Amino acid sequence: MFGKSSRTGRALQYLALTGYLIFLGFPLVWLVSTAFKPPRELVQLHPTLVPANPTAQNFVQAFTEQELGRAALNSLQVSLASAVLTVLVALPASYALARFRSKLGTAALGWVLLSQLFPFVLLIIPIFLVLRQVGLANTHAGLVLIYVVWALPFALWMLQGFVRNIPRELEEAASVDGATRVQVLRRVVFPLLAPGVVATALFSFISAWNEFFFALVLIKTPELATLPVALARFVGIEGTARLGPLAAGSLLATLPSLIFFAFMQRRLSSGSLAGAVKG
Amino acid sequence: MTAVTERPDVAGAGRPRGSTRSRSDRTVIYLLLLPSLLPILVLSVFPLLRGMYLGFTDARAGRNVEVSFTGLENYRELLGDELFWNSFKIGLFWAFGVTVLQFLLALGLALLLHQRLRFRGVARVLAVVPWAMPPVVVGILWKLVYHPDAGLLNEFFHRLGADGLRTNWLGDFSTALPAVIIVGVWAGMPQTTVVLLAGLQGVARELHEAAAVDGATAWHRFRHVTLPALSPVIVAITSLDFIWNFNSFGLVYVLTAGGPGGKTMLPMLFAYEEAFRYGNYGYAAALGNVMVVIIVALLAVYLRRRMREAN
Numbered sequence: 015m016f017g018k019s020s021r022t023g024r025a026l027q028y029l030a031l032t033g034y035l036i037f038l039g040f041p042l043v044w045l046v047s048t049a050f051k052p053p054r055e056l057v058q059l060h061p062t063l064v065p066a067n068p069t070a071q072n073f074v075q076a077f078t079e080q081e082l083g084r085a086a087l088n089s090l091q092v093s094l095a096s097a098v099l100t101v102l103v104a105l106p107a108s109y110a111l112a113r114f115r116s117k118l119g120t121a122a123l124g125w126v127l128l129s130q131l132f133p134f135v136l137l138i139i140p141i142f143l144v145l146r147q148v149g150l151a152n153t154h155a156g157l158v159l160i161y162v163v164w165a166l167p168f169a170l171w172m173l174q175g176f177v178r179n180i181p182r183e184l185e186e187a188a189s190v191d192g193a194t195r196v197q198v199l200r201r202v203v204f205p206l207l208a209p210g211v212v213a214t215a216l217f218s219f220i221s222a223w224n225e226f227f228f229a230l231v232l233i234k235t236p237e238l239a240t241l242p243v244a245l246a247r248f249v250g251i252e253g254t255a256r257l258g259p260l261a262a263g264s265l266l267a268t269l270p271s272l273i274f275f276a277f278m279q280r281r282l283s284s285g286s287l288a289g290a291v292k293g
Numbered sequence: 294m295t296a297v298t299e300r301p302d303v304a305g306a307g308r309p310r311g312s313t314r315s316r317s318d319r320t321v322i323y324l325l326l327l328p329s330l331l332p333i334l335v336l337s338v339f340p341l342l343r344g345m346y347l348g349f350t351d352a353r354a355g356r357n358v359e360v361s362f363t364g365l366e367n368y369r370e371l372l373g374d375e376l377f378w379n380s381f382k383i384g385l386f387w388a389f390g391v392t393v394l395q396f397l398l399a400l401g402l403a404l405l406l407h408q409r410l411r412f413r414g415v416a417r418v419l420a421v422v423p424w425a426m427p428p429v430v431v432g433i434l435w436k437l438v439y440h441p442d443a444g445l446l447n448e449f450f451h452r453l454g455a456d457g458l459r460t461n462w463l464g465d466f467s468t469a470l471p472a473v474i475i476v477g478v479w480a481g482m483p484q485t486t487v488v489l490l491a492g493l494q495g496v497a498r499e500l501h502e503a504a505a506v507d508g509a510t511a512w513h514r515f516r517h518v519t520l521p522a523l524s525p526v527i528v529a530i531t532s533l534d535f536i537w538n539f540n541s542f543g544l545v546y547v548l549t550a551g552g553p554g555g556k557t558m559l560p561m562l563f564a565y566e567e568a569f570r571y572g573n574y575g576y577a578a579a580l581g582n583v584m585v586v587i588i589v590a591l592l593a594v595y596l597r598r599r600m601r602e603a604n
Contacts, residue, residue, distance in 0.1 A: 023511075031410060034402050038419045041479065044445045045434045060451060061443050107329035110322045118326060129337065130533065131588060133540045135564040136344035136581035139352075139574050141336065163336040166329055224427035226543040231569060242429040246547050249433060257443060264430040275425040 049073070049261035056258050072258035073266070082263040084237065085244030092154050092240060093222040093270075096161040100169050100218035101211055103162065108173035109203070113182070126167040134227050142231060152234045160232070161222040169214045176210025177203070213277075220274045223267075241267050345585075347578035354572030367579035377580070379555060380563040381587075383470065387559055388539040391477035395538075396531050398478060399485035404515075406486070407493045424483035432547025435476045439463050463549050469556045473548055480544060481537070485530050492526035493519070528599050532592055539588055560584055 043063065048056070050068040055061065077083035111118065141160060142151060150156030180203060188198045226242040233239055239247070245267060248260055348367060352360045371377050402420060406413055423431065438445045439462040450458040462472040496519055504514045542561040545551070551558035551566070560580065568577035 027405060027408065027410060030401065031405050031412065031416060034398075034405070035412070035416060035419060037479070038416075038423065038482075040445065041434050041438050042419075042422060044438055048437055048443075056443060058443075061445075061448055063445075103328045103332070106325040107327075110325035114318075114322050118330070125333070125338075129341075130536055131585060132341055132344075133561055133564065133581045133584045134542065135561060135568060135577055136348075136585070137337070137340050138344075139347060139568060139578060140340035140343040144336070144340065159332075159336065163332045166333055167337075170329060224429075226427070226429050226546075230546075231565075242427055242543070245433060246429050246543075249436060249547055257437060257440070260433060261437060264433045268426050268430050271425040271427065272422070275421055 045261050045265060048257055049265050051258055053258060072262035076259035076263040076266070081236065081239070081244050082241065082248070082259075085239050085241045086266070088154065088238060089223055089241040089267075092157055092161070093219045095154075095158045096165065096222040097215040097219040099158065099162045100165045101173075101215050104166060104169040104173050104214065105207075105211070108170050109177055109199075111170060112174040112177035122167050122170050126171055129167065138228065138231050141228075145232065151232060152238065154238060157229060157232055157240075158222075160228050161218070161225065164228075165218040165221050169218055172217065173207075173210055173214050176207055176213075180206045216274045216277065220271050223270050344578050345582055347575055348582040349579070350575045352574040352578070354569075354574060360575075363575070367576050368583070370576065371579060371583065376555070376558075376563065380558045380560050381583075383556070383558055384539060384560040386470070387474060387477065387557075388535055390474045391481060391538045392531060392535045394474070394478045395481045395485050395534055396527070399482050399489055402482070402486045403489035403493055406490055420483050420486050422483070423480055424487075426480075428480065428541075428543035429547050431476065431480045432544050435479070436463070436548060439472055464553050466553055466556055469549060469553055473545055473557050476544060476548060477538060477541070481534060485534060488526060488530045489523070492523045496522040524599070524603070528596065532595065535591070536588055539584065 047063055047065055049072055050070070051061075051065040052067055052069045052071060055065055055067070077086065111122065145151040145156045145159075150159065184202050184206075185198050188202050189195070193201065224242065225240075226246070229240045229243045230246070233243065236247075241263075245260070245263055248256075248263065347360075349362060349364060350360050351363045351366070352358070402416075406417055406420070426434070437443070441447060441459075441461040441464070444462075446462065447459040450456065460468060462468050500518050500522070501514055504518050509517070540561060541559065542565065545557055545559055546562060546565075549557045551562045561584075564577045564580045564584075567573045567580065
């Protein structure tokens with residue numbers, strides 16, 4: 015952009031880049047460092063950036079003594095169920111949307127955008143009332159239901175894009191060769207769709223794994239709490255010695271989305287999925 | 294997405310067919326769509342409409358509570374509610390502050406990452422990590438940074454010998470809101486950066502070279518080549534950022550829960566408290582309606598001005 019910049023220009027650019035790296039990186043380093051500090055270093059008057067005697071004790075503690083172990087398991091169940099269900103429900107519809115022109119496709123995309131406008135508080139009260147009526151409030155099933163519905167519009171949009179990328183000629187060739195519709199789907203479409211299915215499942219998994227607001231409102235029994243809710247509750251307990259397990263739990267809670275982002279790196283940087291995860 | 298040319302979708306084209314076949318095709322299409330559309334209608338569209346309606350009633354928590362239509366009563370009450378005004382002022386300050394800072398910082402970073410600088414790879418990875426973190430974890434992370442005793446920031450000032458600057462960042466009336474805004478910027482910057490970077494990569498290189506040959510300075514090229522080409526992307530991402538920020542909840546809930554003394558009580562936190570602490574469903578829904586109206590109005594003004602500039 016600044017083509018032939020002068021030497022001072024370059025220096026300024028590196029200075030700016032260093033500033034960004036510090037701003038973005040240091041809080042992360044601090045989280046990692048806190049997660050590996052033994053209790054004695056946590057209560058020190060002047061904490062250090064690098065733990066003198068790093069320990070994995072915090073991780074063990076976070077997942078045994080505290081509620082975080084069970085919460086992580088709950089989160090895993092809910093997120094896996096959401097991912098599988100989202101894909102199963104979205105698959106047929108996305109095929110229909112991609113292969114047959116219909117206004118519904120535009121409507122689904124419009125709904126993705128429109129639904130961003132509304133604050134969750136407008137949704138949560140009626141959803142809460144409906145779920146309570148059918149006995150699903152304060153259950154994982156109710157939470158999964160909400161997560162699937164919430165992930166669906168974007169999942170549809172994403173998957174139908176993948177279907178569109180499969181040349182229709184392949185399907186036609188197969189049916190000319192005498193394959194039935196079901197065979198065409200099973201032998202031609204589904205194998206080629208595998209990356210799209212994985213991406214959609216991951217998207218749905220992560221949005222369920224990270225979600226906080228619905229879980230906070232809908233789940234009242236502490237034993238059923240998901241990881242974000244359990245972590246938020248853990249924050250309320252003050253005392254610097256507790257910061258270690260809290261940081262350890264937070265680090266582990268980040269792992270699934272980190273893996274997802276590593277997986278999606280190329281797509282993310284091309285910008286085609288930039289709207290995928292609500293900030 | 295690669296360009297697979299769309300065929301005119303005359304139902305059943307290319308297959309041995311008749312009008313009966315196309316009708317059965319249509320049935321198949323609806324059967325395929327039904328499992329997706331039904332849940333969206335029942336658990337997303339319908340609740341939303343009902344939620345908006347609740348804003349015009351006196352709905353309260355509890356079983357078998359009579360709900361009656363009260364028209365604009367909730368809004369009259371909101372107008373006289375000092376806590377509401379306060380929360381909206383904070384909400385707008387937060388949303389504008391975070392969106393503007395986020396955009397400026399992200400634009401700077403995107404421009405840097407667009408250059409051939411060393412450590413660009415590291416920066417690209419680091420720039421995405423905050424985006425990958427659950428909002429609750431971002432809140433916890435910054436609580437550790439701002440911690441009055443064991444925090445990175447206070448220790449940093451101590452090492453600099455500036456102990457006078459040490460403070461309880463999230464607990465002090467004057468620093469809580471700015472501190473929270475910085476966290477919002479940190480959390481939202483990556484996504485904006487990635488979008489802007491993708492936009493930058495779409496700006497034609499030839500335009501730049503032509504402008505450079507004509508003797509345009511770097512600043513001129515940025516102002517008259519890059520910025521106009523980037524402007525649709527900028528409008529889209531700043532609008533979305535503003536909506537997300539205005540509606541954000543988890544981050545500040547973990548950081549301060551609205552405190553100290555309501556200094557960081559964003560509208561969503563206020564609505565959450567009204568609904569689930571005090572059980573005033575109707576009042577909370579009314580608040581939600583007001584938030585929608587404000588967002589739509591602000592976006593309309595913004596988009597109209599941008600459109601006029603573009604013409």
